[in-house]
Amino acid sequence: xxxxxxxxxxxxxxxxxxxxxxxxxxxxxxxxxxxxxxxxxxxxxxxxxxxxxxxxxxxxxxxxxxxxxxxxxxxxxxxxxxxxxxxxxxxxxxxxxxxxxxxxxxxxxxxxxxxxxxxxxxxxxxxxxxxxxxxxxxxxxxxxxxxxxxxxxxxxxxxxxxxxxxxxxxxxxxxxxxxxxxxxxxxxxxxxxxxxxxxxxxxxxxxxxxxxxx
Numbered sequence: 001x002x003x004x005x006x007x008x009x010x011x012x013x014x015x016x017x018x019x020x021x022x023x024x025x026x027x028x029x030x031x032x033x034x035x036x037x038x039x040x041x042x043x044x045x046x047x048x049x050x051x052x053x054x055x056x057x058x059x060x061x062x063x064x065x066x067x068x069x070x071x072x073x074x075x076x077x078x079x080x081x082x083x084x085x086x087x088x089x090x091x092x093x094x095x096x097x098x099x100x101x102x103x104x105x106x107x108x109x110x111x112x113x114x115x116x117x118x119x120x121x122x123x124x125x126x127x128x129x130x131x132x133x134x135x136x137x138x139x140x141x142x143x144x145x146x147x148x149x150x151x152x153x154x155x156x157x158x159x160x161x162x163x164x165x166x167x168x169x170x171x172x173x174x175x176x177x178x179x180x181x182x183x184x185x186x187x188x189x190x191x192x193x194x195x196x197x198x199x200x201x202x203x204x205x206x207x208x209x210x211x212x213x214x
Contacts, residue, residue: 043059052110091208095125107131131151145159172184
């Protein structure tokens, strides 16, 4: 499939990192004498970092400010993202392949820069990207087109000429609303939505290795 720009989600797409946030949720809530509800992860999918903090405060009746909650989450995640979170198999090789073909590369993530920057640098791929957009840069989460459109604009490419690589259904719907082509990426944490993701995706992969032979 032809495209001029490739826009990548990080958590669960390029990065094998969803377990990090599962553990952070458990630790954060347990310190407050709370358990993680079964639907919590689904509810916060594709929210921006601030939206997630505001939702968490409201849901659990916390007497805390969003900035304080976000700071605590960031502090809990910095060590993992700076030193331990790894790329999914075949991800770097595929990025290098696209770069060699003149495809412009972008990141569209809910992670703050203080998390994604050291992680991309530690994995040796930061310099491959022409634009990195966080939902901190826009007013709404990735389930809306805003962040996707901003990334396309920073790449200097029409969103219709971009392929979005994403594992989470609400974010795929946001990229679709931005008129991007969709490559659905398998991740075990979004497997329950696979049937719907398949319907929305132009292509669907379980591993980036599937794209290396094209």
